[in-house]
Each structure stands twice: as C-alpha cells, then as structure tokens.
Amino acid sequence: MNWEDMPVAVLIGMPGAGKTRVGKLAAQILNLPFTDADQEVEQRASRTISEIVREDGEQYFRKIESDVVCRILHCFKGGIFALGGGSPMTPDIYDALMQYRHQGGIIIHIDADPEEASARAVHGLKRPLLENNAKQRWMELYEERQPVYQSLATASIPSHGTTPKMMAQRLADVLKERVVHVSGVEPYDVHIGPGATSRLRILLGNETHRVALIHTRTVQRHADHVRSLLRQAGYVVSDITIPDAEAGKTVQVANGVWSRLAEDGFTRSDAIVGVGGGAATDLAGFVAATWMRGIKYVNCPTSLLAMVDASVGGKTGINTIQGKNLVGSFYTPVGVLADIRTLCTLPRDIFIEGLGEVAKCGFIMDQRILQILEEQVDCLCHFDGSVHNDRINDIVTELIERSTIVKSRYVSVDLKESGPREFLNYGHTLGHAIEQIEHFSWRHGQAVSVGMVFAAELSNLMGYSDQGLVKYHRELLQSLGLQTSWSGGSWEQVLEVMHRDKKTRGSQLRFIIIDRIGHPLHLNNPPTDAVHAAFERIRSE
Ligand SMILES: NC(=O)c1ccc[n+]([C@@H]2O[C@H](COP(=O)([O-])OP(=O)(O)OC[C@H]3O[C@@H](n4cnc5c(N)ncnc54)[C@H](O)[C@@H]3O)[C@@H](O)[C@H]2O)c1
Ligand SMILES: O=C(O)C(=O)C[C@@H](O)[C@H](O)[C@H](O)COP(=O)(O)O
Secondary structure (H helix, E strand, C coil), X not given: CCHHHCCCEEEECCCCCCHHHHHHHHHHHHCCCEEEHHHHHHHHHCCCHHHHHHHXXXXXXXXXXXXXXXXXXXXXXXXXXXXXXXXXXXXXXXXXXXXXXXXXXXXXXXXXXXXXXXXXXXXXXXXXXXXXXXXXXXXXXXXXHHHHXXXXXXXXXXXXXXXXXXXXXXXXXXXHCEEEEECCCCCEEEEECCXXXXXXXXXXXXXXXXXXXXXXXXXXXXXXXXXXXXXXXXXXXXXXXXXXXXXXXXXXXXXXXXXXXXXXXXXXXXXXXXXXXXXXXXXXXXXXXXXXXXXXXXXXXXXXXXXXXXXXXXXXXXXXXXXXXXXXXXXXXXXXXXXXXHHHHCCHHHHHHHHHHHHHHHHHCCXXXXXXXXXXXXXXXXXXXXXXXXXXXXXXXXXXXXXXXHHHHHHXXXXXXCCHHHHHHCCHHHHHHHHHHCCCCXXXXXXXXXXXXXXXXXXXXXXXXXHHHHHHHHHHHHHCCCCCCCCCCCHHHHHHHHCCXXXXXXXXXXXXXXXXCCEEEEEECCCHHHHHHHHHHCCCC
C-alpha cells in the first residue's frame, strides 16, 4: 500500500455509534474528504444494503463490501473513511486494516455506549442484520465485535456523555497529533497533541484490570480527566496523590505507593499511569519499574519540561540525601501521551524553566530549535497558557516534537547510557549540583541553564570553542528568562557533589561539552584548574 494514497483515518465501531456523523463533522473541521463504506457499497450495487442482503444474502453483501473497503483503503488519499459495523469481522478486511495500521494508518474506534448506541441503532433504521429482536441482537454483536475493534484500533473515542460535535472535535485533535517513535528493544511512541490521552485504553489493553493513577494535587484537573477516561474504559482506578515536585521523588513516597499497590491488589498484569511534571513521572516510572520487578506504565506529562524530556527515555528514579536521581532504573513506558492542553494551567515560570531543556536539545543536536527560540522569544516569554491560540499551539508543539526527536535519537541507540545518551546530560553535571546544594529551591531547568553556560566556558577554557559560543549561550538563555549565573554554594561543595554525578568514573570527572552547535563531545577528566576556572566564570556576572 502506498502511504501517500491512504486515508488519514479509518473509523470503526458498532452500528449506531455515530461513525458517519462524527466522521463527516471531523472532515469538515479539518477540511478533508469523507466517505462511508455502506454508501459506497450501495452505490456500486445500485441497491440499498437491506435489498442486497434480502435478495442475495449476507455473504454476497460481505463480498461486495470487502472489495469496496479494500479498494478504498488503497486509494482514498487523505480522507476520513467510516466502515460499516461488521466490516472488520470479514477476514480480508481485517487483514487489510492490519496492513494499513502497520504502515502508519490511524484506526479510530468510536466506542459506543451500549445503551445509547443500541437504542439509536434499533430506532428507525434499515440495518438488516438487526432485524428480529434488534436490541438483543445488537448486544450479541457488541460482545463479539468489541475485542476485534480493540485489537485493530490505534485510538478510541468513547461516545458516553458526549455529543457528535464534541466527538468530532476529539477526532480532529487526534488527527492533528504529532507522533515521535522511540525505537530500541522496547519501542514505543510519544503522542503530542490535544487528543493524546485518547490512546490510553489502547496502550493499557484488555489484560490490565487495575490502574494506579499517580499525580500531584497541582494537576488535579488533568488527573480527573484521565481518571474519567480510565473508568469509562472499564479499569478499576486507584487514585494516588503524591507530594509536589522533588518532595515526591523520595524513597518514603515510593514506599507509600508500594503499600497502596499491595493493599489494592495490584498484580503483574496491572498498570501505572503517571500524570504531572517530570518529578511525578520520574516517581511513577520508578514505582512501575520496581513493583513486582516491573509492570506496565504510561506517562502523561503536564509540564513543558516533562513533555520534552522527563517523560521520554525510560530514566526513572528518586533522589537521596546525597544527590539527585541517585537511585533508579532504565525502564521504558509503553507510551507517552503529551496532551498539550494541560499546559493551560502551567505557571509561566515553570514553562520558562522547561525551555532550558528545549535549548539543550538545540545546542546538542537541532539548530532549528535555537532559531525558533530566537524568533519566538517574545511569544514564549509571555506564555500565559493559551495553547488554544493556534500560533502559540503550533510553536510549542513544534518545539516539543523537535526536542522529543532529539531525545529519541539518543535513547533509541543507547537506552542504558553507555555513551551517546550522555550527550543529553549537557549542562547537568553542575545543574544537578546546584539543585542539590540549593535544596531544590532552584528548578531543574534553571539549574541546567547555568550548567550549560558552565559547560560552554569549560569548552572554551579547554580550547574546543571560542568565547562567541559562550556569549551565544548567555544571550539566548537570558533572553528566554533563564538563569546564567549562580552565586550559592562553594567550590568545595560543588566538587564533592559533582563527584557523585553518574558520568563520573572512579575519581575522574566527566563532562559533556560542545565545540560548535550540534556537535557534543565527551570531556574526560579535565584538569581541576580548568573546571574551577569555568566555575568562577559562572559566578562573576
Ligand atoms: N527522567 C528523565 O529523563 C528526566 C529528564 C529531565 C528532567 N527530569 C526530572 O524532572 C523534574 C523536573 O520536571 P518539571 O520541571 O516538570 O518539574 P516538576 O515535576 O517539579 O513540576 C514543576 C511544577 O509544576 C507543576 N505542574 C506540572 N504540570 C502542571 C500543570 N499542567 N499545571 C500546573 N502546574 C503544573 C508541578 O506540580 C510542580 O509544582 C526533575 O526532577 C528532573 O530531575 C527527568
Ligand atoms: O535522558 C537522559 O539521559 C538525560 O540525561 C536527560 C536529562 O535532561 C535529565 O535531567 C535526566 O534525568 C538526568 O539524568 P541523570 O542520569 O543525570 O540523573
């Protein structure tokens, strides 16, 4: 199948679920063509479906339907295609849909509420397969078809408690989504966009019975939304609130969550969903990695920093008194759902902090990120959560997508950080020391920003780059509202903490520096004088 010629989405679901209505409305919103398999069959046969079934039998109808669906799947370029309720049950259609899905096709399950949809389907319709005791027949078909729909779908949109208009908007959101693939031993996707959480059911699957929803109070509203999606999908949800920010990344908090999982009977087939900033997703991932030696988890990041960095890549962990992230594990989520609507409640200073990690991705790999930051500095610095504004939405989405691509490139080749992945630690050797010494009153992104200026100074002092590169770091980061100097702590304290950095080998400090934009290097065991001199340069502003 040629990717270019495929529909942008195929809608599946029970009769009466609203596939045609919702599909048409979404197509209008997105200005895309729409077609419906039943209509196409009727056109081709010049008869209604009822007539075909009555005159020639269901098998004959299924044969025409199969020809029509397989043809449209190959040639309905860029449109939305709604299938008849029973279509996916035909083996040829099922196989064609699987092939479409494997080639990146989007299959949306319009997940009917049985009561509503059966009433609608039974009412006033010409659905031949529902004749004679229609409601009971609908329910039987539902039991039979639901697992098949679920096995095919890449996202599901529940119909319960919504209107066709709302569902169409959700569908349009899902179709506008960006997807970044993280490959490696356990590949997964990062979905970025307003409809991203509609993937939850698909990611968690049918085996999962219980879901622990781990979140902080600050994101209660977003956790409520996720909880209702999980409940609608039939999961038993344990709602677990953890302390905010770094206070949540402790062994005591992890222990509290483990106890709760035990009380609520979590087994290996159950799952964790982390909703919040990077601290919450680090803790949720750590609990998932350790409970029964590892259960499935999904990250739903709600801060910019968590979207561009913390939720992706499988570094999970907690802090100890001795240092940041000293205990943890590499453990990959089954998926990351970055619903950018959650940014609407993010305070501006925390949004700005996230730009520190975005800039890092620009410095180490993607120069276009730096250009966007320069061009959009005003808009970004005045961020007020208005992600419904198309311009801001597009800029923020592009920055998240590009940063995630940078992260995924390193993580895909080096999950356990034996080499290239360390480049993602640019600015972190000093950054983590600052956070630690300041007892986490400095936010991660701000500390990393100073750490990047320090690394640029070190690169210059070691002869890898000129002062122009250092100046560029300072000017860009300052223009975004990020810190570039730090006057806390002492050199001795910093040195001691940096020796506990995970890049250190034995007594030898190791740093990540760049010699030009997009070209990171390992700097192993530099002279202490140079490290000290670089440290003095970030204090002398
Ligand atoms: N695992 C990794 O690869 C990785 C990568 C980068 C950072 N991190 C970790 O992530 C953490 C930093 O992440 P962070 O900047 O998101 O910090 P954070 O989790 O502390 O969140 C910052 C603050 O914003 C609040 N918040 C988050 N989303 C919100 C929303 N939508 N509305 C209102 N408030 C919201 C949080 O509750 C918190 O108070 C650090 O612990 C850092 O070590 C991990
Ligand atoms: O994913 C990585 O690898 C990173 O280094 C990303 C960093 O931005 C992130 O802050 C990470 O948590 C740091 O990890 P650590 O191993 O230095 O604790």
